[in-house]
Amino acid sequence: MKRTSSIPLSPASVPVPASVHASVPDADADTLPPCAGALADAARDDRNFVTALARGLDLLRAFGPHDDYLGNAELARRAGIPRPTVSRLTYTLTSLGYLIYSESLEKYRLGQGAMVLGQRYLAGSRIREIARPLMQSLAFATDCTVALATADRHEMVYLEVCQPRGALVMRLAPGSRLPTATSAIGRAWLAGLEAPRRAAAIADLEQFYGSRWAPLRAKLERALRDYGRRGFCVAHAEWDRTVSGAAAPVVLEGGAEVLAINIGGAATRLAPEILDGNLGPRIRELADALQGRLWQGHG
Structure with missing residues (x-):
């Protein structure tokens, strides 16, 4: 998918939880x-x-x-x-x-x-079958958790999770949920949407968060600008102060379906410079490879 230097956030310009299973902070x-x-x-x-x-x-x-x-x-x-x-x-x-x-x-x-219905979606798309080998390879190579997710209103839902060989740094599994607005994978999903869908999704988030939206909006705007420049989004100790990660969108069917993939681990180990200089580019490359393979699988 072609990346632009800036992704508009405003509809007018377009026509941290206690546990890793908590969904939206302060909701x-x-x-x-x-x-x-x-x-x-x-x-x-x-x-x-x-x-x-x-x-x-x-x-x-x-x-x-x-x-x-x-x-x-x-x-x-x-x-x-x-x-x-x-x-x-x-x-x-x-x-x-x-x-x-x-x-x-x-x-x-x-x-x-x-x-x-959920099983038929996964079986019909062959998403996990195609994605898992690539995801597991990256998880082993980086000693980080790699996950693929889809959106459900204000949250991202994991479809597949691959863990490194060592101790589990993120105890997440398929079905786990992360907040869209404050997670790298949620921001990447928003970045991958066509402009009208992104505007509608952001308007929905604004209504959901109400008075808490202003600071989240500023961070989201920055994340979308970052995606326009380098092709991935990051979140350092935001949705959970113990977790950091980088993510990129996986755009299918000409934009009709958008998933997102992330790589992450303990915030104490994954400093912002590691996310920006190493893991971010690697998850972007994986997203591009996965997008190509899933497109072939759908064809």
């Missing part, structure tokens, strides 16, 4: 529904947009990585959907196998239908 789960955002609101203005279908998918996405069972009231709060509508949607999704209902708890958990 208030009681006031920030994970499934409501500017991106969805814009889509709902499209007359071809099927709101009922979108709301059903929003309910499935309301389940977090550590959730087991959720009731209609909690689903309504998280998704920002009226409770009577949620009741009809959960009934339908249960009938189709996407949710499982516990009569004793009067709550729902994700069903096999949701799992099958």
Whole structure:
């Protein structure tokens, strides 16, 4: 993908957690529904947009990585959907196998239908099959963790993780989540988007973070400028003060699908000069190689 000297951040110019499993620092789960955002609101203005279908998918996405069972009231709060509508949607999704209902708890958990969709995506794209050998080679060569991720609203979700031979420096696994705005891999994903999609995603992040957005925006602007100059983004002890990394986007299907890949480890070992002069260029090279192989695999 051609890199420009500067990537605009503003829609007008375009037409740290306690553990590594925490998702968005300082996010208030009681006031920030994970499934409501500017991106969805814009889509709902499209007359071809099927709101009922979108709301059903929003309910499935309301389940977090550590959730087991959720009731209609909690689903309504998280998704920002009226409770009577949620009741009809959960009934339908249960009938189709996407949710499982516990009569004793009067709550729902994700069903096999949701799992099958994820498995079919991974199998159909051959992403992990193609990426893993390249990622593992770099992990061994650098003694760092290498991971491939996709985006889910305000977070990045790991699809594959390759660890070095030594002790695990980052205890992350497929399914782990990192905040998009403050992680290198999230910033790289934003950098890889076409301008209109990036503007919409950033507007969604701004709505999500509210009053906390201004300092995050300044760092994101700098990261996007850095990507324009050198082809990778970095985050030194930001989303987690013990972790640092560098990342680059993997753009597929002419920009229709964008993933991101990162390399990282302990912040005490990976000083900014190591990220900038060594690991950043290496993850950029890996992203370019992976992009080419995945493009061939899709063709």
